Amino acid sequence: MLQLRSALFYLFFVTGVVVISLLSVVLASWWPFRPRFRFVTAANHWAIFWLRVCCGVRLEVVGRDNLPADGSFVIMANHQSAMETLFLQMLVGPQCTVLKKELLRIPFFGWGLALLKPIAIDRSKRAGAMKQILKKGKERLAAGIPVLIFPQGTRVPLGEKGKFNKGGAMLACSAGVPVLPVAHNAAACWPSGEFVKRPGVVRIEFGALIETVGRSVDEVNGEAVGWIEQRI
Numbered sequence: 001m002l003q004l005r006s007a008l009f010y011l012f013f014v015t016g017v018v019v020i021s022l023l024s025v026v027l028a029s030w031w032p033f034r035p036r037f038r039f040v041t042a043a044n045h046w047a048i049f050w051l052r053v054c055c056g057v058r059l060e061v062v063g064r065d066n067l068p069a070d071g072s073f074v075i076m077a078n079h080q081s082a083m084e085t086l087f088l089q090m091l092v093g094p095q096c097t098v099l100k101k102e103l104l105r106i107p108f109f110g111w112g113l114a115l116l117k118p119i120a121i122d123r124s125k126r127a128g129a130m131k132q133i134l135k136k137g138k139e140r141l142a143a144g145i146p147v148l149i150f151p152q153g154t155r156v157p158l159g160e161k162g163k164f165n166k167g168g169a170m171l172a173c174s175a176g177v178p179v180l181p182v183a184h185n186a187a188a189c190w191p192s193g194e195f196v197k198r199p200g201v202v203r204i205e206f207g208a209l210i211e212t213v214g215r216s217v218d219e220v221n222g223e224a225v226g227w228i229e230q231r232i
Contacts, residue, residue: 002055006197009054016046021112029115033145037094040112044086051083056199057189059087063206066180067092072141073209074172075180076224078232079150080158080187087204088148088182089116096140098133098149098167117145123153130167137171146180147171151225158187161229169221173212181207181224183231205231 020043028039051057075092077084089095094116101120104110119136121129137147149168156162172179184204190197207227212220 002196002198005054006195009050009197012050012054013047016050017043017112018108020046021108024112024115033117034094036115040115041089041093043112044090047086048090051197055189055197057197058201060201060203061091061206062203066206066208068180068209070144072144072175072177073146073180074137074141074168074177075146075148075182076151076168076228077148077182078184078228079152079155080184081155081190081192083186083190083202084184087202091204092146092148095146095148098137098147119147130170133167134171134174138175141175141177155192157192158185161232164221164225166217166221169217169224173215173217173220176213178209178211179220179224180209181227183207183228185232
């Protein structure tokens with residue numbers, strides 16, 4: 001039964017992504033960034049809705065009052081599956097995501113994603129990737145667009161911590177903006193690399209903003225990572 005429910009989810013999910021991505025390229029690509037972001041990420045709302053209907057996966061959001069009403073900040077979140085890339089764009093938007101450039105080559109999905117001003121990096125060139133994150137990240141932050149980064153760099157199985165890099169803290173300290181730490185257990189229902197989606201509750205928790213002015217990268221990164229690891 002779980003296989004059938006998961007298959008139905010993917011059928012509706014992929015159909016919605018294709019339709020919304022095509023409409024986004026044709027219509028929304030000419031719009032200002034904020035309304036364009038809302039239009040393109042309608043696919044995210046569609047996905048999370050059908051995930052609940054088809055697979056019984058619900059979201060529980062804690063600490064929503066820690067979300068800034070305005071201004072720029074860097075979002076640092078743990079990375080477990082594809083699901084958090086969907087619900088984080090729903091919960092914090094508009095935003096810019098640091099991602100691997102290969103994602104933009106995926107038909108339909110990548111086309112819509114490219115309209116959201118992502119920072120697409122080549123992970124095989126670490127020094128160049130970090131320079132790109134700092135340069136483009138500060139441009140986005142200066143324009144009032146929060147930047148989402150997954151410090152683990154890749155998906156880490158549920159129950160494991162993985163290694164956190166300092167890119168998010170470096171960007172925040174360099175730009176003089178706070179860090180918003182986020183922890184979740186998305187892999188409990190959407191395990192990375194698995195077809196079947198498991199019913200249950202995905203808990204997303206937003207921590208208090210971590211200020212960066214007058215603090216070192218190591219200090220900021222240690223506080224953010226410490227909070228995330230404690231929650232996961």
